[in-house]
Amino acid sequence: MKPNLDRVFSALADPTRRRIVARLARGEATVMELAAPFRMTQPSVSKHIKVLERAGLVSRSRHAQTRPCRLEPAPLRAAMEWTGSYRMLWEDSFDRLSDFLDANSQTKKKGQ
Amino acid sequence: MKPNLDRVFSALADPTRRRIVARLARGEATVMELAAPFRMTQPSVSKHIKVLERAGLVSRSRHAQTRPCRLEPAPLRAAMEWTGSYRMLWEDSFDRLSDFLDANSQTKKKGQ
DNA sequence: CAAGAATATATCCGAAACGGAATATATGAA
DNA sequence: TTCATATATTCCGTTTCGGATATATTCTTG
Numbered sequence: 001m002k003p004n005l006d007r008v009f010s011a012l013a014d015p016t017r018r019r020i021v022a023r024l025a026r027g028e029a030t031v032m033e034l035a036a037p038f039r040m041t042q043p044s045v046s047k048h049i050k051v052l053e054r055a056g057l058v059s060r061s062r063h064a065q066t067r068p069c070r071l072e073p074a075p076l077r078a079a080m081e082w083t084g085s086y087r088m089l090w091e092d093s094f095d096r097l098s099d100f101l102d103a104n105s106q107t108k109k110k111g112q
Numbered sequence: 113m114k115p116n117l118d119r120v121f122s123a124l125a126d127p128t129r130r131r132i133v134a135r136l137a138r139g140e141a142t143v144m145e146l147a148a149p150f151r152m153t154q155p156s157v158s159k160h161i162k163v164l165e166r167a168g169l170v171s172r173s174r175h176a177q178t179r180p181c182r183l184e185p186a187p188l189r190a191a192m193e194w195t196g197s198y199r200m201l202w203e204d205s206f207d208r209l210s211d212f213l214d215a216n217s218q219t220k221k222k223g224q
Numbered sequence: 225c226a227a228g229a230a231t232a233t234a235t236c237c238g239a240a241a242c243g244g245a246a247t248a249t250a251t252g253a254a
Numbered sequence: 255t256t257c258a259t260a261t262a263t264t265c266c267g268t269t270t271c272g273g274a275t276a277t278a279t280t281c282t283t284g
Binding site for chain 4: 228235246
């Protein structure tokens with residue numbers, strides 16, 4: 001089950017789906033919960049979730065009538081590793097430690 | 113000119129474009145040079161380059177009849193920072209240094 | 225200026241994406 | 255069984271995408 005970067009990047013290319021990912025990073029959620037913040041209809045959100053699912057970014061369980069969604073780290077990691085393999089382009093220093101700390105403190109401040 | 117993640121992720125969702133990015137990471141290249149490894153026609157490659165350009169991933173200069181392409185780091189960095197903001201999901205340790213080194217050695221081994 | 229090389233633009237095509245509306249399925253409760 | 259809630263599926267129209275072909279533009283050189 002190796003992440004398919006085509007699907008992963010494609011899934012992340014939509015702002016609705018990135019917001020869903022951001023929401024799921026804080027814990028499992030049902031389709032209703034995920035749909036709530038959006039103006040979109042529920043079936044549309046369902047479709048977005050399915051896109052995330054096919055990219056491996058989301059997995060689901062069954063609990064009563066609900067199908068809680070959970071975020072899967074592997075594809076996100078694969079996407080980060082691909083983009084990260086070009087770090088050298090924006091890092092002019094060879095002090096990898098300080099570079100990492102700088103980058104890390106920045107990502108921490110970033111929302112969506 | 114802040115990177116538009118929609119466009120960036122969307123641009124990276126295509127394998128041809130990721131190969132172009134990989135090629136450009138090793139230095140500037142003309143359209144002809146970029147097109148060479150592909151079976152595609154030149155206009156198709158031109159379109160892919162334009163997609164990368166609109167995402168801010170590629171910039172171009174003018175030199176004689178050629179328009180050399182250069183890779184721009186900012187959007188790649190933005191994409192990495194977005195995905196990287198979910199690192200916590202696959203890192204169970206708080207030893208950030210060793211985590212970074214592990215991740216880094218892995219990305220180094222990865223091709224395309 | 226004419227010819228050629230590098231690149232862009234225009235147009236066409238089939239396939240896929242995105243969103244809505246309506247409908248279907250499934251599970252739990254009364 | 256009947257009702258209600260949660261979610262999925264289907265169909266539709268519109269837009270975008272990826273590739274092809276054909277044509278135009280731009281610069282260089284003779």
